[in-house]
Amino acid sequence: MRYYGCKTKLLDYIEDVVTTLPVKKGAIFFDIFSGTTAVGQHFKKLGYTVYSNDFLEFAYSLARTNIETAKIPKFKKLGLSDDIIDHLNKLKGKAGFITKNYSPFNGNKRQYLSVENAKKVDVIRENIENWKNSKLISETEYYYLIASLINAISLVANVTGTYAAFLKSWDRRALKNITLEHGEVFDNKKENRAFRADANDLVGMHKVDILYLDPPYNARQFASNYFFLELVAEGWFRKIPEIYGNAGMRPYEDQKSDYSISRKAADALLDLVTKAKAKYILLSYNDEGIIPIPVLKKILSTRGEVKEYTKEHKRYRAINQDGSKIITKEHLFLLTVKK
Numbered sequence: 514m515r516y517y518g519c520k521t522k523l524l525d526y527i528e529d530v531v532t533t534l535p536v537k538k539g540a541i542f543f544d545i546f547s548g549t550t551a552v553g554q555h556f557k558k559l560g561y562t563v564y565s566n567d568f569l570e571f572a573y574s575l576a577r578t579n580i581e582t583a584k585i586p587k588f589k590k591l592g593l594s595d596d597i598i599d600h601l602n603k604l605k606g607k608a609g610f611i612t613k614n615y616s617p618f619n620g621n622k623r624q625y626l627s628v629e630n631a632k633k634v635d636v637i638r639e640n641i642e643n644w645k646n647s648k649l650i651s652e653t654e655y656y657y658l659i660a661s662l663i664n665a666i667s668l669v670a671n672v673t674g675t676y677a678a679f680l681k682s683w684d685r686r687a688l689k690n691i692t693l694e695h696g697e698v699f700d701n702k703k704e705n706r707a708f709r710a711d712a713n714d715l716v717g718m719h720k721v722d723i724l725y726l727d728p729p730y731n732a733r734q735f736a737s738n739y740f741f742l743e744l745v746a747e748g749w750f751r752k753i754p755e756i757y758g759n760a761g762m763r764p765y766e767d768q769k770s771d772y773s774i775s776r777k778a779a780d781a782l783l784d785l786v787t788k789a790k791a792k793y794i795l796l797s798y799n800d801e802g803i804i805p806i807p808v809l810k811k812i813l814s815t816r817g818e819v820k821e822y823t824k825e826h827k828r829y830r831a832i833n834q835d836g837s838k839i840i841t842k843e844h845l846f847l848l849t850v851k852k
């Protein structure tokens with residue numbers, strides 16, 4: 514999935530540092546800002562016990578599926594004759610909340626999705642909600658389907674990367690038919706877990722071997738930049754969201770991250786590091802980040818010895834919406850916790 518700050522290209526770099534640590538097989542690796550779950554999935558494959566957390570619902574659906582779930586759910590109670598994903602893909606689209614607000618249906622100006630794809634999203638999301646409400650699917654099955662829908666949307670959304678704005682002309686990928694696929698679930702024989710919480714509230718509740726921190730490092734809030742995925746994951750069934758502006762943003766006041774607010778970020782990190790119950794803390798940060806590197810090192814060193822690793826990284830520049838790449842420095846700080 515295209516996601517700002519996604520670590521897919523840095524997995525080997527992170528692995529090289531983590532695998533030097535003297536921890537036992539199956540040690541607990543806690544990815545507490547999990548986003549796409551790319552890091553957690555990597556360490557799950559390597560045989561670690563992975564805990565995964567993000568405070569956004571769509572990211573939680575990915576963690577429930579990619580990290581916590583070991584086998585493709587059976588969806589027995591639905592009693593379908595065909596495969597669940599085929600069944601959803603074959604449903605006939607129907608205009609609903611998404612079509613009316615986020616596709617050019619009836620002259621609407623917003624074009625996050627083609628009308629056809631938006632109608633499919635509406636009908637699929639409504640079916641999932643109805644199945645959940647009538648207890649025909651379990652919570653694991655529910656999140657499995659939400660995750661599949663989120664992944665499918667990200668492949669046909671008419672955006673450059675984030676959802677803060679839609680493209681004024683149609684990207685080729687947005688004109689393809691939306692197609693759900695089965696999730697990449699696998700069993701690594703460990704008790705992997707997914708959480709949806711504020712990292713600072715959760716961190717002190719779990720004793721882990723390695724705590725991996727990949728907090729937002731700039732002022733762009735994930736809740737607004739990925740509001741569309743969050744809207745689909747949370748649904749619009751209990752209360753229709755009051756959407757506003759050109760983008761059709763939904764309110765996100767209660768989902769703002771302190772890590773994206775310059776006057777709060779350093780204090781939030783200090784609080785997190787202070788409360789952590791981990792043998793090692795590994796922090797990813799970028800040299801464009803709002804916490805200056807010396808401040809960051811000072812915060813980490815309140816708990817022990819810090820080692821620094823640096824790598825140049827070509828990053829996709831969504832901010833310019835021109836698809837250009839810029840070179841940034843990705844820092845990894847390894848803290849061996851003493852105090």
Ligand SMILES: C[S@@+](CC[C@H](N)C(=O)[O-])C[C@H]1O[C@@H](n2cnc3c(N)ncnc32)[C@H](O)[C@@H]1O
Pocket residue numbers: 516517518519520521545546547548549550551552566567568569572710711712713727728729730735736770771772
């Ligand atoms: C840089 S991204 C992580 C990217 C991830 N490592 C990946 O590879 O996809 C930061 C994530 O932290 C989440 N986040 C921000 N503030 C948070 C908080 N206070 N508690 C929990 N999650 C938070 C965001 O929703 C976002 O998904």
